[in-house]
Amino acid sequence: MNRINKVVLVGGTHGNEFTGAYLIKKFEQYPHLIQRDSFETLTFFGNPKAFEVARRYIDKDLNRCFKIQDLENPTLSTYEEIRAKDINEMLGGKGKSPVDIILDLHSTTSNMGLSILLDNFLHPFNLQLAAHLSLTHPEVKVCWAPLIESRCLQSISEFGFAIEVGAVAQAVLNAELFQKTEKLVETILDYLEAYNQGSISQTNSTLTLYEYVKDIDYPRNDLGEIQAMIHPQLQFRDYEPLNPGDPMFLTFDGKEIVYEGESTVYPIFINEAAYYEKGIAMGLTEKRHVTV
Structure with missing residues (x-):
């Protein structure tokens, strides 16, 4: 990647995962928190209808609706399938999106702590970012699940990835995890800013990957x-x-x-x-x- 121009932060992909949903609401209220000089940061709410009723989804898991063949299938017509197609169009289309990085914010009832789920881990950019996060946030775990993540929202962007935080109950806010997630997002945005400015130090390190x-x-x-x-x-x-x-x-x-x-x-x-x-x-x- 030569330069980062556009980053999208997504929350509420699952309507009962409140950490990401309310972080997006906070960022929309205080946009200066996520703005950086060298690139544009946008916020996006994944599944507002499910969030209104505090459910994971209405008809179908939205975060399983982004396979290319599903996005191109005109017969798929549930609410989430249509929503996925709309999101794909709004973000420029899978595989050709002008969005450089999509960061999708999730929470889990499992004791995952702070986890980064990567798609394209083999790319040096992803590896360097993951290694940086592991150094600056020692509790961060990095997981690679390409066959799973290719059907998820962040896969619209080549360098998309997800943050999973837990354990937190569904439709519940946990202040400690909320703050840790916000700090991790801030660190990621600061890293991207430094990357654009050419101030990332190129030192070898070892990344633990699951x-x-x-x-x-x-x-x-x-x-x-x-x-x-x-x-x-x-x-x-x-x-x-x-x-x-x-x-x-x-x-x-x-x-x-x-x-x-x-x-x-x-x-x-x-x-x-x-x-x-x-x-x-x-x-x-x-x-x-x-x-x-």
Whole structure:
């Protein structure tokens, strides 16, 4: 990337994730907080209709509606499918958008802390930004999930990414996480300003990256009913190692179900409330170290 000209901050993509939604409202009320001299910063509210009723979505998860084939499919006509097409058009079109960076602000009921979800992590710009955030905010975790993120709103922009913060309940504001998210956004904008001014120091560093492997569903019976819960020893332990033989689930009658993989993995989005309907108990990642 030669120069950054336009950045879009998005909140309310999910109507019951209040951290990003109310940050966008704050930035719209106090626009000087996000303005920088060398590029334009715009705000965008993803799903206002779902936000009005404090629901994740009205008909369909908006953040799963941005695959190119779906955006180009004229037969898709739910509220969120139409909204996705409108957003895509307003932001210039996926793959050809004049928006350099889309930053989508989310929250999660999982204990994800401050997490950055990257699309195009292999690009040096993304790696350098992620490494900078890891240094300036040591609690930040960086996750790469390209197959998942390509269907999300931020994928309209080549260098889009998402911030996930948690644990925070749905349709609830947590002041500490709100302030941490705002500070992280501020750091990102300051970095982009420094990038345009050519004042980013080019020093080698090692970035810890959590690469998405697959989703794990809850144990279910033949009727599709959940038969076990996240094990107490795993609950709230996002990004911590899960070794072969470690307990994953606890059945309703008290029996342990252990992880039967062949190597250590690092679960994320453990017991995310919104993922019950998607058949996801957690995502598994592998820990990598990338030289930047």
